[in-house]
Amino acid sequence: HTAEDSIGTGVGVLGDQKTLNTSFDGSAYSLIDNTRGNGIFTYDAANKINERNYFFRLPGSLWVDADNEFTSSYDRAAVDAHYYAGVTYDFYKDVFGRDSFDDNGAPIKSTVHFGRNYNNAAWVGTQMIYGDGDGSNFVELSGGLDVVGHELTHAVTDYSANLIYQDESGAINESMSDVFGTLTEFHEGINPDWDIGEDIYTPGVDNDALRSMSDPTKYDDPDHYSDRYTGTLDSGGVHTNSGIPNKAAYLISEGGAHSGITVTGIGRDKLGQIYYRALTQYLTESSTFSQLRSSLIQSATDLYGANGPEVVDVTAAFDAVGVQ
Numbered sequence: 001h002t003a004e005d006s007i008g009t010g011v012g013v014l015g016d017q018k019t020l021n022t023s024f025d026g027s028a029y030s031l032i033d034n035t036r037g038n039g040i041f042t043y044d045a046a047n048k049i050n051e052r053n054y055f056f057r058l059p060g061s062l063w064v065d066a067d068n069e070f071t072s073s074y075d076r077a078a079v080d081a082h083y084y085a086g087v088t089y090d091f092y093k094d095v096f097g098r099d100s101f102d103d104n105g106a107p108i109k110s111t112v113h114f115g116r117n118y119n120n121a122a123w124v125g126t127q128m129i130y131g132d133g134d135g136s137n138f139v140e141l142s143g144g145l146d147v148v149g150h151e152l153t154h155a156v157t158d159y160s161a162n163l164i165y166q167d168e169s170g171a172i173n174e175s176m177s178d179v180f181g182t183l184t185e186f187h188e189g190i191n192p193d194w195d196i197g198e199d200i201y202t203p204g205v206d207n208d209a210l211r212s213m214s215d216p217t218k219y220d221d222p223d224h225y226s227d228r229y230t231g232t233l234d235s236g237g238v239h240t241n242s243g244i245p246n247k248a249a250y251l252i253s254e255g256g257a258h259s260g261i262t263v264t265g266i267g268r269d270k271l272g273q274i275y276y277r278a279l280t281q282y283l284t285e286s287s288t289f290s291q292l293r294s295s296l297i298q299s300a301t302d303l304y305g306a307n308g309p310e311v312v313d314v315t316a317a318f319d320a321v322g323v324q
């Protein structure tokens with residue numbers, strides 16, 4: 001008896017209702033979405049197989065449910081990891097024609113309830129992992145669409161420019177994940193913004209986030225090359241120096257005045273196309289901020305013509321953040 005596709009109902013981390021693509025094998029329902037690429041699979045790291053150390057097993061146990069209703073509090077992290085992976089898959093397919101992170105339909109795997117009160121998430125080279133947070137600094141991190149889009153974009157980057165995760169190439173790697181995580185959020189259109197992690201960060205504090213692309217300095221990240229971090233923490237500050245290209249990306253899309261330079265703004269769609277072309281056609285694993293500038297100017301030229309408003313805005317935005 002082969003399994004059949006089914007549609008379940010779930011409640012996400014923020015208490016929101018959503019339908020899920022699941023798979024019925026005759027006795028139980030699994031979080032397998034067979035409608036996208038070669039499937040989206042969601043797993044549980046904490047499902048007790050043995051008492052020892054079951055929090056850190058990967059991928060863990062495929063998520064199964066008896067009645068195709070994923071409405072318990074324990075289910076919420078899995079509901080959003082599964083659903084938002086589908087949203088991100090659709091973003092890359094619909095907007096860029098990319099079939100999964102390898103552009104060859106690779107199965108997308110996520111594990112939730114990773115660790116104990118783990119205040120982070122990651123792409124671990126083969127799959128995504130999501131902690132539950134400690135309930136004060138973070139709630140389950142798969143509850144943030146920009147976080148899921150951020151993590152899956154690390155996979156896209158690995159299969160394209162493969163930017164080395166340190167110093168300037170690492171900060172570009174990080175910025176690509178913030179940019180496409182944010183563009184995924186706008187594509188879905190539910191409370192989109194230019195902040196990162198706002199939905200899952202500090203449930204007790206409103207209007208804060210991990211990072212801001214519109215104003216990186218709000219969270220002490222630099223928005224100009226002269227203010228870059230040059231130490232060794234966080235692989236050379238990959239999560240802080242990302243503020244410099246993040247600010248440029250924000251200015252390219254939305255426009256604004258910064259460092260005495262005014263950028264008109266060409267909008268999110270053109271930002272996405274220019275960034276995707278640079279990521280997949282021009283950037284290499286050792287690209288610097290200066291090479292990001294030239295890659296984006298070349299991409300804008302390819303797509304929209306030399307010396308057009310797109311090239312003018314990309315140039316002005318990188319002038320504004322001090323990158324030549």
Ligand SMILES: O=C(O)[C@H](CCc1ccccc1)CC1(C(=O)N[C@@H](Cc2c[nH]c3ccccc23)C(=O)O)CCCC1
Pocket residue numbers: 119120121122123147150151154174197210234239
């Ligand atoms: O994907 C990434 O870049 C981050 C992955 C970090 C990581 C790397 C290697 C092994 C384990 C974890 C995860 C995210 C991140 O930006 N983490 C930052 C901020 C952060 C989250 N939780 C923290 C706890 C303590 C300190 C910093 C943090 C970091 O790890 O720096 C991305 C979106 C939200 C979480």
Ligand SMILES: [Ca+2]
Pocket residue numbers: 065066067068069070071
């Ligand atoms: Ca159930």
Ligand SMILES: [Ca+2]
Pocket residue numbers: 146182185192193194195196197198
């Ligand atoms: Ca956001």
Ligand SMILES: [Ca+2]
Pocket residue numbers: 198201202203204205206207208209
């Ligand atoms: Ca908060």
Ligand SMILES: [Zn+2]
Pocket residue numbers: 150154174177
């Ligand atoms: Zn990242």
